[in-house]
Amino acid sequence: MRTLIALAAFATSTALFAGSATEAFAGTAGYRLVPATAFSAANTVVARDVLWKCAGEACVATKATSRPEIVCAAAAREIGKVAAFSANGQDFTPEKLAKCNEKAR
Numbered sequence: 001m002r003t004l005i006a007l008a009a010f011a012t013s014t015a016l017f018a019g020s021a022t023e024a025f026a027g028t029a030g031y032r033l034v035p036a037t038a039f040s041a042a043n044t045v046v047a048r049d050v051l052w053k054c055a056g057e058a059c060v061a062t063k064a065t066s067r068p069e070i071v072c073a074a075a076a077r078e079i080g081k082v083a084a085f086s087a088n089g090q091d092f093t094p095e096k097l098a099k100c101n102e103k104a105r
Helices: 001-028 068-079 093-100
Strands: 030-034 043-047 050-056 058-063 080-087
Touching: 030 050, 030 068, 043 068, 050 068, 058 068, 068 080, 068 093, 080 093
Parallel strands: none
Antiparallel strands: 030 058, 030 080, 043 050, 050 058
């Protein structure tokens, strides 16, 4: 009986975690940038306080403590010129992107 209860509790926990993880990932506030030059292999870059995971044509980050403009500029300093940038699903305007790229290496 205890084994059955433990299995039921485990199955319930697993289902709840999987559901919340999927929802959290789908609705996660975060950042996405497209570098002007694609990465040839998967890469992890730390720019200021942000961990970027880059592969192929894009880099993504989920957490930052700074304003999006600062996050973009810090990423450009480490990654290079940015072709596109979005914060929380909002694309940067060409003007904001140009300002971001002033800091590119």
